[in-house]
Amino acid sequence: MSDFLSAYSIQNWLESCPQGYLENTEYGHQPGEKEPELLITNPLLHEETLRATVQLVVGERCALSASSGLINAAPDEASKRFLATQTLDEARHVEIFTQRLYDLGVKKEDLESTIRHFANPNLVKFAEVLLDKVDRKDFIAGVVGQNIVLEGMAFSVFEMLHALNQDMNPKFAHTLSGTIADERRHVGFGENRIGSLIKAHPEKKAEVERMQKEMSYWMLATFADAFRNNTAAAEFKRIEQEAGLEHHARFQGVDLAGMEPEAMEVVLADTVLKEFKVRLGRIGIDYQTPVRP
Amino acid sequence: MSDPLQQSEEALEAERPRQRYLLEDTGFDEVPKKYRKFYRKWKGAGDELAPNEVICPVCKVVIRSSRELRPGDRVYCMPCMSRLVVVRTEQGTLEAHVAY
Numbered sequence: 001m002s003d004f005l006s007a008y009s010i011q012n013w014l015e016s017c018p019q020g021y022l023e024n025t026e027y028g029h030q031p032g033e034k035e036p037e038l039l040i041t042n043p044l045l046h047e048e049t050l051r052a053t054v055q056l057v058v059g060e061r062c063a064l065s066a067s068s069g070l071i072n073a074a075p076d077e078a079s080k081r082f083l084a085t086q087t088l089d090e091a092r093h094v095e096i097f098t099q100r101l102y103d104l105g106v107k108k109e110d111l112e113s114t115i116r117h118f119a120n121p122n123l124v125k126f127a128e129v130l131l132d133k134v135d136r137k138d139f140i141a142g143v144v145g146q147n148i149v150l151e152g153m154a155f156s157v158f159e160m161l162h163a164l165n166q167d168m169n170p171k172f173a174h175t176l177s178g179t180i181a182d183e184r185r186h187v188g189f190g191e192n193r194i195g196s197l198i199k200a201h202p203e204k205k206a207e208v209e210r211m212q213k214e215m216s217y218w219m220l221a222t223f224a225d226a227f228r229n230n231t232a233a234a235e236f237k238r239i240e241q242e243a244g245l246e247h248h249a250r251f252q253g254v255d256l257a258g259m260e261p262e263a264m265e266v267v268l269a270d271t272v273l274k275e276f277k278v279r280l281g282r283i284g285i286d287y288q289t290p291v292r293p
Numbered sequence: 294m295s296d297p298l299q300q301s302e303e304a305l306e307a308e309r310p311r312q313r314y315l316l317e318d319t320g321f322d323e324v325p326k327k328y329r330k331f332y333r334k335w336k337g338a339g340d341e342l343a344p345n346e347v348i349c350p351v352c353k354v355v356i357r358s359s360r361e362l363r364p365g366d367r368v369y370c371m372p373c374m375s376r377l378v379v380v381r382t383e384q385g386t387l388e389a390h391v392a393y
Binding site for chain 1: 322323324325326337338339350351352354370371372373374375376391393
């Protein structure tokens with residue numbers, strides 16, 4: 001166990017992140033890159049971009065609270081050190097997505113009111129389920145909720161957003177690729193650490209499974225709100241057609257660019273739930289199918 | 294009891310020397326510089342794996358070895374720090390399973 005955990009050292013983190021993929025970046029993207037003008041000047045696209053970015057800030061604020069809160073609940077020093085690096089990763093994510101709100105024109109004094117206005121209540125409930133476990137210093141449930149459920153969701157959401165933005169918005173795509181790299185370490189820690197702990201504490205299984213089912217429901221409800229009746233997608237398509245742009249965004253073997261938002265919701269939800277099932281199965285937890293909103 | 298034919302196939306494979314590969318940097322910058330040639334990004338469905346490559350099931354990065362991989366080989370995914378064992382699937386392809 002000590003050898004496995006020693007890989008999650010601060011030294012490795014320094015060599016991988018600040019001296020690796022984050023070197024020569026500012027707020028996660030290359031210096032000088034800007035948001036496309038259209039996202040600032042078109043009111044419909046601007047509001048939708050603000051709304052989407054606020055969900056990222058809300059999710060990352062939850063991850064920051066959870067990873068920092070779990071440090072004192074961790075049963076060993078190496079896990080505490082890993083969670084310290086994860087805390088800085090999450091703080092960075094909060095910062096870069098907050099900076100995106102500023103780049104989109106949100107004034108600093110309006111930040112909290114903007115977040116309150118656009119934050120999806122279902123995502124807030126998702127966060128509350130996890131933070132309740134963290135507040136109780138329940139390390140096993142907290143790490144499953146944070147590093148498998150929340151990070152597993154973020155991993156797929158960021159990959160989908162990355163695919164959608166790679167051609168159209170390189171600045172945001174670059175920001176996302178650094179966060180995806182961070183998520184790899186976070187989900188790796190979640191699986192590898194909890195895989196052994198669940199074997200030692202089988203009595204925790206039922207509670208963890210209930211939490212996964214509840215968090216999955218709030219996640220699906222958040223996706224439903226984000227995709228159904230999404231008018232911005234049609235506006236994006238109209239603009240692309242007018243400009244004669246051919247936009248392709250491959251994710252999970254499908255071309256997102258040609259899909260309706262409702263179909264994209266199905267692809268994303270199915271991808272995340274399938275990942276949950278496989279990941280949880282590997283560590284000995286039975287996936288619980290959530291109610292579909 | 295295992296299939297005698299399978300045993301003989303495994304024995305044959307064990308005798309056959311492993312193909313060696315010269316690894317070049319693929320631009321994968323998520324690990325320290327000296328380890329970067331051992332990993333590459335997976336391009337999704339349709340991305341064919343070479344005989345010296347397996348996908349990490351935890352973080353979906355392609356792990357590359359300087360020699361051909363075979364069932365029973367142990368590989369390490371540095372981007373997510375998972376320890377993996379290579380297995381042969383029913384379809385005949387190689388797959389990595391996590392060893393906790």
